[in-house]
Amino acid sequence: MDSAGLFAKAIKVIPGGVNSPVRAFKRVGGTPRFVEKAQGPYIFDVEGNRYIDHVLSWGPMILGHAHPAVVEAVRQQAGKGMSFGAPTELEVSMAETVCSAIPSIDMIRFVSSGTEATMSAIRLARAYTERELIVKFEGCYHGHVDSLLVKAGSGALTFAIPDTSGIPETVASTTAVLPYNETGCFKEFMKVHGQSVAAVIIEPVAGNMGMIQPRQGFLESVREQTRSNGALLIFDEVITGFRFCFGGYQDLVGIAPDMTCLGKIIGGGMPVGAFGGKADIMSMLSPAGPVYQAGTLSGNPVAMASGLATLKVLRDENPYERLTKYMDRLAFEIGDASKKAGVPVTFNHEGSMGGIFFHEGPVETFNDVMESDAGRYALFFNTMLKQGVYLAPSPYESLFISTVHDDEHLDHVINTAGKCLSTL
Numbered sequence: 001m002d003s004a005g006l007f008a009k010a011i012k013v014i015p016g017g018v019n020s021p022v023r024a025f026k027r028v029g030g031t032p033r034f035v036e037k038a039q040g041p042y043i044f045d046v047e048g049n050r051y052i053d054h055v056l057s058w059g060p061m062i063l064g065h066a067h068p069a070v071v072e073a074v075r076q077q078a079g080k081g082m083s084f085g086a087p088t089e090l091e092v093s094m095a096e097t098v099c100s101a102i103p104s105i106d107m108i109r110f111v112s113s114g115t116e117a118t119m120s121a122i123r124l125a126r127a128y129t130e131r132e133l134i135v136k137f138e139g140c141y142h143g144h145v146d147s148l149l150v151k152a153g154s155g156a157l158t159f160a161i162p163d164t165s166g167i168p169e170t171v172a173s174t175t176a177v178l179p180y181n182e183t184g185c186f187k188e189f190m191k192v193h194g195q196s197v198a199a200v201i202i203e204p205v206a207g208n209m210g211m212i213q214p215r216q217g218f219l220e221s222v223r224e225q226t227r228s229n230g231a232l233l234i235f236d237e238v239i240t241g242f243r244f245c246f247g248g249y250q251d252l253v254g255i256a257p258d259m260t261c262l263g264k265i266i267g268g269g270m271p272v273g274a275f276g277g278k279a280d281i282m283s284m285l286s287p288a289g290p291v292y293q294a295g296t297l298s299g300n301p302v303a304m305a306s307g308l309a310t311l312k313v314l315r316d317e318n319p320y321e322r323l324t325k326y327m328d329r330l331a332f333e334i335g336d337a338s339k340k341a342g343v344p345v346t347f348n349h350e351g352s353m354g355g356i357f358f359h360e361g362p363v364e365t366f367n368d369v370m371e372s373d374a375g376r377y378a379l380f381f382n383t384m385l386k387q388g389v390y391l392a393p394s395p396y397e398s399l400f401i402s403t404v405h406d407d408e409h410l411d412h413v414i415n416t417a418g419k420c421l422s423t424l
């Protein structure tokens, strides 16, 4: 059955036909491609079309799809049992690997998704500080946790309103939402409310409103203000962990948060999340301490095997410089093509992560993102798709490259993008 047929069947039994909303192509029009298989830098749909994949499962597949070392690790572990509900050596190895890669993490707990990681981290932060208020930044996504799925209410310094129905206002009101990259606003807020803030949670590089890098001094200021107010700083590194170096973005910029959330890459495509931090905070977790947190499949052996194999390849190959070079070239060439086509494009990028905005001038804030031309992105997306390039089916997501995207793949993407841009 083809993708359209499968989608027609899917919408009868799965809300919207998908198990995660952005897969439904609502932002770009049309219906989703159903995937048959994926190999290296390619995904193949059920019609047999091949696409160069720049979504990479929204980040986890930094080694490309079906990497032999990861597949072998998963196969071996699956043969020894899929889940025990009892501790394994794999979990200890995985914890040691992450703790030594990210020095701010003394202790870590594994869960099954990024959402669980952020949800548990804020529970722990509230218990540790004996405060309620959480601060997040507009456009940052921390999973579908009730108190984090909120947006700014009216006015610059204000408490949140639910971003979706089903979240009580009383829950939303325990979160404040501030503008990303606006140091002045943040300082002003902390001056008034800092002493009631349990934690500030932030994506050190924003990856869920396209890709936005922190302005010079922004993260430093957030670190300083949280420390001086006795609030915890939580870096949500679910996307950025092991993306820019063998460690967190925090290690690249030399800022140590109190807690870190991880996911995506550390599972190598299996459902894994994690949160970790200073020992005195983490020791408050059950059964060592009074803060309850649990999971039937947490630290699942097959998932741990997949994550460990992925991290081992990253450590051994250290591909980060090479990835940066590829992305630099992609960004440069697409920028060049956009100028030739007379279509304003801003291509934010760092390491293997990027964001394409149809926007004139820098994109550094949520407002800049909102001003970019989503209609043009949809056209671009669909033309690229027809030519065998799979970009994120939304203008508000990041673009990734993997270690198996080589010059040939990039040439194809660059040529295709040049042609597409000239038709926009």
Ligand SMILES: *Cc1c(COP(=O)(O)O)cnc(C)c1O
Binding pocket: 112, 113, 114, 115, 116, 118, 141, 142, 143, 144, 203, 207, 208, 236, 237, 238, 239, 263, 264, 273
């Ligand atoms: C993907 C993501 C999450 C949520 O992770 P899930 O595994 O989808 O629950 C949280 N935070 C950030 C920064 C993410 O990119």
